[in-house]
Amino acid sequence: MLVASLRHAASSRTTLGRVASCFHKQGWSHLSKLSSFLGRRLSTGHNTPFRKQLKDEAKERKLARGFDLTEPDEAIDYAALDRWELTVGLEIHAQLNTEHKLFSGEFWSQPRFQNGALLPAIRAALALRCRVQNRSQFDRKHYFYADQSAGYQITQYYQPFATAGTIVLYDHDGLATADGHSVEIGIKQVQLEQDTAKTVLQPPSEALLDFNRVGHPLIEIITLPQIHQPQTAAACVKKIQAVLQAVNAVTTGMELGGLRADVNVSVRRKDINVGLGQRTEIKNLNSIKAVEDAIIAERNRQITVLENGGTIQGETRGWTLGASDTVKLRGKEGEVDYRYMPDPDLGPLIVSNHLLDSIAEDLPQLPDDTINDLVQNHGLSLKDAKTLVALEDGERLDYYDHVRQEVRVLRSKAQNLAQDEGQNSIYDVKIANWILHELGGLLGTFETAFSPSLVPASDIASIIFMLEMEKITGRTAKQLLAGKFHGDVRSVETIVEEENLALVHLSDEEYIAMARDLIDSNPVMVAQIKEQRQLGKLGYFVGQMMRKGKGKVVAQKAEMTLRQLLGTAAK
DSSP states (O other): OHHHHHHHHHHSOOTTOOEEEOEETTEEOOTHHHHHHHHHHHHHTOOOOHHHHHHHHHHHHHHHTTOOTTSOOOOSOHHHHTTEEEEEEEEEEEEBSOSSOSEEOOTTSOOEEOGGGHHHHHHHHHHTTOEEOSEEOOEEEEOOBTTBTTSEEEEOSSSOSEEEEEEEEEGGGTOOGGGTTEEEEEEEEEEEEEOOOEEEEETTTEEEEEOTTTTOEEEEEEEOSOBOOHHHHHHHHHHHHHHHHHTTOBSOOGGGTSEEEEEEEEEEETTSOOOOOOOEEEEEEOSHHHHHHHHHHHHHHHHHHHHTTOOOOOEEEEOOTTOSSOEEEEEOOOHHHHTOEEOTTOOOEEOOHHHHHHHHHTOOOOHHHHHHHHHHHHOOOHHHHHHHHHGGGGHHHHHHHHHHHHHHHHHHHSTTOOOOHHHHHHHHHHHHHIIIIIIHHHHHHTTOOOOTTTSOHHHHHHHHHHHHTTSSOHHHHHHHHHHHHTTOOSOHHHHHHHTTOSOOOOOHHHHHHHHHHHHHHOHHHHHHHHHSOOGGGHHHHHHHHHHHHTTOOOHHHHHHHHHHHHTOOOO
């Protein structure tokens, strides 16, 4: 009766799209807790995200036990830590970018594979340097758990969709220092499978189930157990996520639930030549930080157990936000327990070489190639290039490219202004600076999410171009950007004209008079600059000149004048 009720509830989407299922070791119970929980939220107008509630509750529990939240947990003996080697393998589940289920058909007919799932899966496999199989097969993975009401999951075990891939991590990807400048992680296989219901644990013994995603196509990416640092494991998940997003293979990233990771963790003594230790699996980690923190917690637990003469059991374990320990969920099933068998209702999946070649030719640029291009051909710093690629799943990078094109159009229209690659590269760096730092500063100050329509690319391009052509000052440019950010619908050119913001160039004599006045009024600072060579104080004088000039002073010209008068001009 309960399973039937869950199926019925899953077919109708409630306001929150959730089905409650609360269970204990002996059976199912307390189904009323979710409704009372939701009732409290609705009646009080409480809108705190559920994940934030879990994190806040974990902090409260730590404080109640007298833990200092600013200090790392001291549960592990760090001398013992040096005696053990950590080994991690990842299983990453990513929702494919398609609206179709993996299989569909009329109620009375056999399931049919939906071709809409195939193209993003191929893009993902090729981007991960995998060998896509011309023939793969679907299998049934049998288990009985609340997230799978059918009693089995359709996956690929005997003949997976793709095999033998690699992902290369570099130090700028967040690689652990102990791993050097780069490390290559092997990908054992990529397999197609159906998604299960989403389980949200509510310790100690309850859970929420969301059946809305059941049957949606996933790829499961299984790495080889070649990771030995928690930080590197987190960097690997982040890098794989970026690769999948770059080729438009997935719907969303980890924070929005489109990608999640299971981690297999084991430890072994460094001074004994033995195979890998007994592994445990931590399920359903849904953030990059969660991956690192959960691995650290499980590594510390295993080492503590082994150092005290205990043994590690093969288990499936869980981890929640803010927790310092993993918790046992159930004994770990083996391959025999899952009773894998070819699905009798599904034929093989056949992929032609012609299709693979066609998709490979049109595959978008991968993040590593994009970063190298930005650094080598556009002159950006590695830090700015990585930030552009990472922000908003690449949307900020698209905005940067649009602004670049707009600036090039403006430069091509300017009289007697030749288009040369060296000058374009100089503009590219300045464009990145304005997008990341000036616009980024406004986004942070006013806690606003980035959108390309917030300040249209043509407007910020006009601001940058007018600044570089010395039609406005830097101060005016920032005022214009702030005005557009806050919704001024006038064109940049119209604002400059109507607000009388155009730069009226001062004569050399006017610059000298203004500089002399400041020098005569600040003898102590002048002595520090001339005698103690505290040249950084020139910035104060430049700022004062720009303030007095009310939009008519160019910073570079002001500094050059001051240097000449103070005898500090570059030789």
